[in-house]
Amino acid sequence: MTSAIRRQLALKATLALTTALALAPLTALAQTPKSGGTVHVVVQPEPPMLMQGLNQNGPTNMVAGNIYESLLRYDEKLTPIPSLAKSWEISADSKVYTFKLQEGVTWHDGKPFSADDVVFSLDKFLREVHPRWRPVANGQIEKIEKVDDLTVKITLKQPFGPLLLAMEAAGAPMIPKHIYDGTDYRANPANNTPIGTGPFKLKEWKKGSYIHLVKNESYWQKGKPHLDEVYWQIIPDAAARAVAYETGKIDVLTGGSVDVYDVARLSKLPNTCVTTKGWEMFAPHAWLTPNIARGGPLANKQFRQGMMYAIDREFGKDVVWGGLGKLPTGPISSKTKFYSADVPKYGYDVAKAKELVKASGYKGEPIKLLALPYGEVWSRWAEAIKQNLTDAGINVSIETTDVPGWTQKASNGDFDMTFNYLYQLGDPATGVARNYVSTNIIKGNPFGNQGAYINPEVDKLFADAAIAPTNEARQELYTKVQKIMAEEVPVLWQLEMDFPTIYRCNVKNLVTTAIGVNDGFRDAWKD
């Protein structure tokens, strides 16, 4: 009983912090898409709501990404491509962005979409309620203006390279002004009947069973979507999801929806395709956060380096995670921009680990490792790491809790060392700096600098890099900061995670962008 509940809890939670996605074979593009058909997809856990402006949970984004749209989409290299913005221009001083909107776009209720909606969304709605857009709007943007019905101008306080990457569907979804302006956003009854501009409309949400999306017949992109219906099925148990795929009930298993040890088996089934693409925007990065604020051995650089050598990260990847993913070298994922491999590296070397631990003056103080309650795979990982650290002479024990308990402990810095993993959001300025700059040592949520790492030089490099005028200048600063941090080990980077999407090969064009399935059904079709 306990183990089934834990498994469910685990998967729920895994998906809660995660979102799922992948990239389709290019050969599919050569075929002519067929119209019609229904696709059954797994979504787990059940999203709390589908109003994407108010909620950006993984499952919400996965479903609502087909209902709502933002100005831009991104290819797998994270290059912006048009969505609701047809084209855009950046002024010579990199401070004024002018977006031209698509013509003939309507909301699902038939009202026209215009620059007024864009200004309302970016300047009022999202600034008020969206935790990721808010710092961009308040910190970087001077004004957002409507030029004419199809043109919007954003003026920045200073150049801000990541602006174009902040326009992802979940990061800045367009919200209908005629429904929300002047209301209490969170109490608006329309939150239950989401109205977007996207390729699919919400037909029915049978709580606990499925979410039914149907084709938006008046979608602005002529001829799309190709599919008539998408059913998002809610199946809480991972093993049952695998069986549902095998028996043909499900066509698409989104990333992370089956146990890692089931991936290889399912991949070998007939008419089954697997891809790890479609996660480039998120590039989930997993690590151990030592609580430096607690002082003691964890505040000692040599001790942290010793732990890096002590942990057999290759084993973690190959055995615990079934070979999925890649070992990281530092704070920035090799899948995103501004990664640099020119950093000190840590192989598995117990002798060296012992040496460093001894040199740090460690006297056997007990260290508690707060495991992440996201399922068996995380529990096993904690056990493997505990074993590694014990071999290097470190006195480690594992501390367990449930998801809300973990969130609270991690939020309040109530741990010695804990697992965490976070999305990189396409740009180090938004997805990486937050975990290491001293201005983000906060309580209340687990996504800041929870280990309380402080290095003024790192602070400055991140701050400068965010607003440096050119990509070359930014790269130079990020290369520098990666080198410093890899040496100081503010956190112990463990894995660049992969969440493969498993689907029937006759579902074509499922994963074509950097957010994969999250906006995948706009282009998908069924052969």
Add this chain to the structure above:
Amino acid sequence: MNLLHFLSGRLVKGILVLFAIAVLNFFLIRAAPGDPAQVLAGEAGAADAQLLEQLRARFGLDQPLTTQLWIYIKGYMTFDLGFSYRQQQPVLTLVLDRLPATLLLTGAAFVISLGLGVIMGALAARRAGRWSDSLITTLSLVFYATPLFWIALMSQIVFSLKFGLVPNVGYETIGANYTGLARALDIGHHLILPAMTLGLFFTALYARMMRASMLEVAGADFVKTARAKGLSPGIVSRRHVARNAILPVVTLAGLQAGQLVGGAVLTETVFAWPGIGRLMFDALVQRDYSVLLGVFFMSSAMVVGFNIITDLVYRIADPRIEATS
């Protein structure tokens, strides 16, 4: 002693118990770490102080605890179970939405296990010591000892995957849009695995209890008398032994019936059955207080209600109980 007096006494006690449970639940839930706003923000992978503040205000968590308790109690006194801000729906709607699926599942399991269990137990007792008795006893021991989630998963692999006989998850065929009889049959088809799985454990309990109880009664003097006056073994077994042996089974059935609403978390989870057990479990991991309290309250009300009904059934099965109560 008159029935009305008995009933009113039990009802008053029941209401007091429910009130105590409601207050206890409120504090128990608050004792768990984390709150719904933090969980919601935690799932999104991004949050700031302002978001948490907005969410806490929306959940009503910015009020003092005593105020929250008062709002909760006051609501329940007017049959208002509150509102789930996470799901943006009244708790009563959420619960009633899930109730039919759960009642269908637990009801089917109840009928299967009670029917099958009593028959198996009675058969085993009549053939005590023979191979058919050993078979039934062994089977019920296996059902009793095997973890439910394992049976659930294995039955999916065997009956859905290997033989393709029944669907492995869900309440009905999604997207098929059946109506009338076709829909009923479809739901019935989906019901087979979860109801059997859920029923097996109680089948084993009933069978074991019925067998033991029948063997005990079979040695009683009045059974010897019945035999001595020449009644056939079948009649002795049905009229004299079984009727007297059924009382402990009624007690057990009362317990199972009390769990009709809240007791199927695991089965519902593994079979993706859209019932109340899952609603409750999700609410627990999300710290969705209002939903959790609502489901707790409904389940406790069911338990209290079925305890009263069980006592009534005792009086019917064995009139002597009324005389002594």
